[in-house]
Amino acid sequence: MTTTTKTPPQMRGITPRWLLSQLPWVEVPAGSYRVNRRLTYTLGDGKLSFYTTGARVHVIPAELTEIALLRGFSDETALAALAEAFEQREYEPGDTLFTAGTPRDTLILLAHGKITRHSTGPYGDDLHLGTATDGDHFGEELLGPDPGTWTYTARAATRVTTLALPATTYARLNGRCETLRTHITHTLAQPRKPQNAKGEAAIDLAAGHDGEPLLPGTYVDYDPAPREYDLAVAQTLLRVHNRVTDLYNHPHNQLHQQLRLTIEALRERQEHELINNTDFGLLHNTDLKHRLTTRTGPPTPLDLDDLLSRRRKTRLFLAHPHAIAAFGRECTARRIYPDTITLNGKPHTAWRGVPILPCDKLPISPTGTTTILAMRTGENDAGVIGLRPKTLPDQHQPGINVRFMGTNDQAITSYLVSAYHSAAVLVPDALGALDDVQIGR
CATH class of the missing domain: 2.60.120.10 (Jelly Rolls)
Structure with missing residues (x-):
């Protein structure tokens, strides 16, 4: 099991985290998931x-x-x-x-x-x-x-x-x-x-x-050596004074709020790792045959058509908000108006019926380029899946546990908050990438 130890900074904001919500999660009982290809x-x-x-x-x-x-x-x-x-x-x-x-x-x-x-x-x-x-x-x-x-x-x-x-x-x-x-x-x-x-x-x-x-x-x-995906873990230590834990069962006490913000920070870290981790991140696990480059720089309708044509049952596009804006400008210049579909009660730009979901965890290079991902999801469709443990001691939420670490002489109580996660691409054509996407201004 690989370990990533991070102490989340002060929360600057909570993003929609569409990847976490739309990725089908498979519960792994033994801590690793084997993909036979x-x-x-x-x-x-x-x-x-x-x-x-x-x-x-x-x-x-x-x-x-x-x-x-x-x-x-x-x-x-x-x-x-x-x-x-x-x-x-x-x-x-x-x-x-x-x-x-x-x-x-x-x-x-x-x-x-x-x-x-x-x-x-x-x-x-x-x-x-x-x-x-x-x-x-x-x-x-x-x-x-x-x-x-x-x-x-x-x-x-x-x-x-x-x-x-x-x-x-x-x-x-x-x-x-x-x-x-x-x-x-x-x-x-x-x-x-x-x-x-x-x-x-x-x-x-x-x-x-x-x-x-x-x-x-x-x-x-x-493949004589099938890929095994181990669960990674992001951890942080939450320290609170005893005086804010007196009303632990009250839903609005300070401990509940600090724990909620800590878990939100870990969820943000989870989505970042699912995209950028060099071992299991989607950017690094896109098959080379399914990596395309834009025709002219900005993302055009033809570029997204190329991504769609490389796989069946594309469930979603994932793009940086600036890349979505650049795609909108290219469509407007061609007098093309993409559809809008509602997902989880929120409207999203769509292309050919596939929603383009925003994700600010996709990096932007110093030269102003980024990547758009297209994916098929789910085990039944041999797509992209998220991985998390089936059960955890002291489980607080799926894939997250909170463990009491004791109280010191200054009446400071410590809790170890851990989030376990990984992702797997079941077959190469489940995931595609459009690279060198220029976001313009």
């Missing part, structure tokens, strides 16, 4: 596949055989060790991943985002060599004896997530794996195609095989 990937399509665990991105080991020098390599243990050796790196739009003429000292797998490739023309002009997207890779020559230098410059066109294998890490791994060294030596001995116009080594993908190359095939298997 099928692991599906395609070999032979030239693209690598990835999966995420919280904020951590992993490459599927078998997918490394999409790299030409590893084509046909079947040592699962070595592939698993190689996959774990990659380091995750993040880039912002405009950042340079590598520059032409510098040593090719890294093998880079593009997990998410778009990269543009450039070189310098004969007259010093910038030549655009095309783009790379999810599943592409660069620098496979690192696996051979002579990596050489980069022949072009790569820059991030959007926010980019990569997995990088430094030369020093690969050298250590290669030194311990005889099967990997033997396979690469054999592959390099096969005839190669000349370099293409982009300066990339075009190694014969059929090398080492008799007859035609293998056609792409989809492989489905159960």
Whole structure:
């Protein structure tokens, strides 16, 4: 069980907390919740596949055989060790991943985002060599004896997530794996195609095989290590003087009010964690294939249509109030007027019948961008669910207990207030994100 200890500040306000109220809560009897998924990937399509665990991105080991020098390599243990050796790196739009003429000292797998490739023309002009997207890779020559230098410059066109294998890490791994060294030596001995116009080594993908190359095939298997979501806990210590506890059973006494405000602060913290926690938060558990970017910056009706089309039975959008206002401005500019639906007695802007609920816990970047989430909810629909314990000693509310910690010499009584929570995404398409949403003014 993971623990987050926070002392809530003085209450500045109580937000609607629509995520907490609309998320179906599943009671977990043992403190953890297991999600069994099928692991599906395609070999032979030239693209690598990835999966995420919280904020951590992993490459599927078998997918490394999409790299030409590893084509046909079947040592699962070595592939698993190689996959774990990659380091995750993040880039912002405009950042340079590598520059032409510098040593090719890294093998880079593009997990998410778009990269543009450039070189310098004969007259010093910038030549655009095309783009790379999810599943592409660069620098496979690192696996051979002579990596050489980069022949072009790569820059991030959007926010980019990569997995990088430094030369020093690969050298250590290669030194311990005889099967990997033997396979690469054999592959390099096969005839190669000349370099293409982009300066990339075009190694014969059929090398080492008799007859035609293998056609792409989809492989489905159960994940050998299913994800288990542990309940996290947010705690605070409430201290009150004995004189305010004399009328404990009176509904308006000071202890009741202090306890109510403490629980409200913990509920605010709960919603923040359900969105932003790097382990189970929704922002970090959105599958890379279901992360989209806006067409022009501000959220448009077409952008929300893209989110809706990626999943069935979308129950709700979750957006920062500033993002909702930006969407309203885009609709007004197009003379489109979204519907209004009533949820729990309160009117909300809706798109295609799906309510857009406000949530100020969604962060806004220093550049004025945020994220809009779209989700299907509930166990029966294989959606997003909240997790809380089935029973707690000294339970005060579902998922919250208040434990008496004693009274000191100054007649100060202490109570430990704990809130247990987590969230799980049952299948990848249950949750989608629209990133880089510009909120404007």
